[in-house]
Amino acid sequence: MPVSSSSMISVADALAQMRESISPVTQFEPVPLAALVDRVSAEPIQASTDIPAYTNSAMDGYAYLSSGLPKQDGPVTLKIVGVSQAGHPFQGNLTAGQCIRILTGAKVPSCVDTVIAQEQVKLNDANQITLLEPLPAGSNIRRQGEELTAGQTVYQPGRRFNPVDIGLLASFGYASVKVKRKLKVALFSTGDELVTPGEALQEGQLYDSNRYALHALLERAGYDVINLGLIPDHYDTIADRFEKASRTADAIVCSGGVSVGDFDFTKQVLDSYGSVGFWKVAMKPGKPFAFGKVNNAYFFGLPGNPVSALVTFDQLAAPALATLQGEHWQSRQRLCLRAGEVLKKRPGRADFQRGWLREQDGETKVFSTGPQGSAMLTSLAEADVFIRLCAEQGHVNADEWVEVEIISAPLR
Numbered sequence: 151m152p153v154s155s156s157s158m159i160s161v162a163d164a165l166a167q168m169r170e171s172i173s174p175v176t177q178f179e180p181v182p183l184a185a186l187v188d189r190v191s192a193e194p195i196q197a198s199t200d201i202p203a204y205t206n207s208a209m210d211g212y213a214y215l216s217s218g219l220p221k222q223d224g225p226v227t228l229k230i231v232g233v234s235q236a237g238h239p240f241q242g243n244l245t246a247g248q249c250i251r252i253l254t255g256a257k258v259p260s261c262v263d264t265v266i267a268q269e270q271v272k273l274n275d276a277n278q279i280t281l282l283e284p285l286p287a288g289s290n291i292r293r294q295g296e297e298l299t300a301g302q303t304v305y306q307p308g309r310r311f312n313p314v315d316i317g318l319l320a321s322f323g324y325a326s327v328k329v330k331r332k333l334k335v336a337l338f339s340t341g342d343e344l345v346t347p348g349e350a351l352q353e354g355q356l357y358d359s360n361r362y363a364l365h366a367l368l369e370r371a372g373y374d375v376i377n378l379g380l381i382p383d384h385y386d387t388i389a390d391r392f393e394k395a396s397r398t399a400d401a402i403v404c405s406g407g408v409s410v411g412d413f414d415f416t417k418q419v420l421d422s423y424g425s426v427g428f429w430k431v432a433m434k435p436g437k438p439f440a441f442g443k444v445n446n447a448y449f450f451g452l453p454g455n456p457v458s459a460l461v462t463f464d465q466l467a468a469p470a471l472a473t474l475q476g477e478h479w480q481s482r483q484r485l486c487l488r489a490g491e492v493l494k495k496r497p498g499r500a501d502f503q504r505g506w507l508r509e510q511d512g513e514t515k516v517f518s519t520g521p522q523g524s525a526m527l528t529s530l531a532e533a534d535v536f537i538r539l540c541a542e543q544g545h546v547n548a549d550e551w552v553e554v555e556i557i558s559a560p561l562r
């Protein structure tokens with residue numbers, strides 16, 4: 151565990167320190183395809199067969215051997231002597247001047263080498279076609295093994311399976327895969343002012359929103375969430391709940407109470423009952439962020455402000471949890487775009503401003519989602535990207551280039 155630090159550390163250093171001190175779970179279990187989304191592979195996956203498994207037609211059309219075409223000027227006419235249908239391959243043989251009807255996905259028999267689409271022929275009668283245009287030999291055929299060959303490694307251990315991966319695994323005929331056991335993550339909110347949605351608010355109270363958003367993020371990441379509710383700002387209660395949670399959970403995620411206010415006890419509890427890695431990260435929204443351990447459970451203490459809680463979870467806790475789960479973590483895609491307007495920023499901390507993408511003068515530019523207060527969830531709900539501005543950077547002028555991180559990824 152790294153040394154406790156009262157000075158600010160960079161996002162990159164925070165990530166590196168957490169990665170270094172986390173040992174991934176080692177237990178694994180077989181899981182059927184239907185339950186595999188977002189599970190993390192515990193084994194390398196090889197292709198069981200060639201993909202495609204057999205040479206097949208990419209079109210509805212007619213198949214012939216190009217070297218068997220009559221050598222003549224003008225249109226070529228072929229006799230249809232059979233059919234190859236998906237699931238019902240053609241079994242016979244062809245002689246010169248013959249072809250077969252073939253349908254998409256049907257096996258291409260070894261006696262032919264070219265498929266012509268049905269739109270490129272004239273059907274003279276039920277048994278005869280005329281080719282309307284010349285076609286290079288080998289056209290419209292998907293060759294056996296052209297995508298993958300049997301035995302080829304497709305995924306390394308640590309792959310988090312997405313819906314497309316599951317399709318590929320099914321195409322190999324695998325019914326189940328060995329994956330790491332799911333992480334158990336305990337979740338709390340702390341704060342005397344917090345009220346559970348559905349209950350009435352008294353003066354000076356507000357609803358606990360972090361626990362609901364974090365619960366959804368943790369579930370979406372594929373973890374078992376142990377939702378342990380609200381903890382008041384009371385040292386002994388916090389200590390007791392953390393200690394109990396550490397007995398069943400691999401990790402504890404908690405929001406609120408990590409700064410140095412009079413009633414912020416999280417760090418004090420960690421200091422006495424476990425260990426604190428660091429607790430100030432030079433990022434905005436964010437800054438107070440505790441990483442440590444309570445007994446054997448890793449602890450992630452997020453700031454209370456809702457946007458800060460979600461952005462520090464996304465940028466710091468999520469990669470660390472992924473490492474603990476055994477996932478080979480890849481950060482999201484980033485690209486450079488021009489700012490469509492002035493973006494305000496003070497030098498000092500790395501900013502994760504919330505932005506959306508809009509066309510301006512035929513170019514995709516990035517614009518602020520509006521007021522960026524760390525309690526304003528609306529700034530994040532509408533965002534397409536994080537606009538990542540480095541710590542030293544000041545205001546950004548309109549048309550200046552900035553780095554953006556794409557937040558959404560629909561198919562995966």
Ligand code: AMP
Nearest residue numbers: 339341358359360361406407453454455
């Ligand atoms: P704290 O980090 O505990 O100092 O809280 C910072 C701000 O975030 C305060 O305005 C809290 O009321 C607010 N806050 C803390 N926890 C939550 C929560 N679970 N849901 C919504 N707001 C919260």
Ligand code: MG
Nearest residue numbers: 341406407454
């Ligand atoms: Mg608080």
